[in-house]
Structure formats: structure tokens, C-alpha cells
Amino acid sequence: MADGELQADCLAGAELEGAAQDATVVFDSGDVDELHTALVRDADQTPWTKEGDHGSASERVDAFGTGQEFGVEGCLPEETSTENASALSG
Numbered sequence: 001m002a003d004g005e006l007q008a009d010c011l012a013g014a015e016l017e018g019a020a021q022d023a024t025v026v027f028d029s030g031d032v033d034e035l036h037t038a039l040v041r042d043a044d045q046t047p048w049t050k051e052g053d054h055g056s057a058s059e060r061v062d063a064f065g066t067g068q069e070f071g072v073e074g075c076l077p078e079e080t081s082t083e084n085a086s087a088l089s090g
Helices: 002-021 031-041 057-075 078-089
Strands: none
Touching: 002 057, 031 057
16 A cells, blocks of 8 residues: 555655746745655554555655655656656657
């Protein structure tokens, strides 16, 4: 289950970074820290989740950061990225 949740965290990072870059969203000072705090707070070590449901705190923050840095393409499984690149170039 965590793989899908981590991909969702990655896509959230990609979406929010894209929105910030095109000024659809304007982050106030501390907003990114608050996002990271929420990801850590809602990781697997909470009483209402089972281990493996959402990923560890570091996995969630890393996934979000991957989305911020590499965009949607960075969130896709390797084989999907390769297939899309082949389709676009062919």
C-alpha cells in the first residue's frame, strides 16, 4: 500500500511546485516546513495507521521532495517513464 501513497506524496510535491512556479499558488514563509511537518505527522508511526500504510516519515518527505525536484515524470515508475519517452520520440 505504501507505494501508492508515496507516489501520491510525490505527485503532490510536483503539483504544488508547478503551481508555485507559475504563481497559481504563493507560499508564505514557513509553508513548506508545515507541509513537511504534516507528512511526518501522518507517517506510519501514528495510532490510526498500520505499518506500511503510508510510508515512514523520511520516505514521505523524500517522495514529496522528488516531486518538487523532478516533477510528475520523476514520480512515474521507471517502465512508464521509458514507455512515454519512446512514444514521444517515435
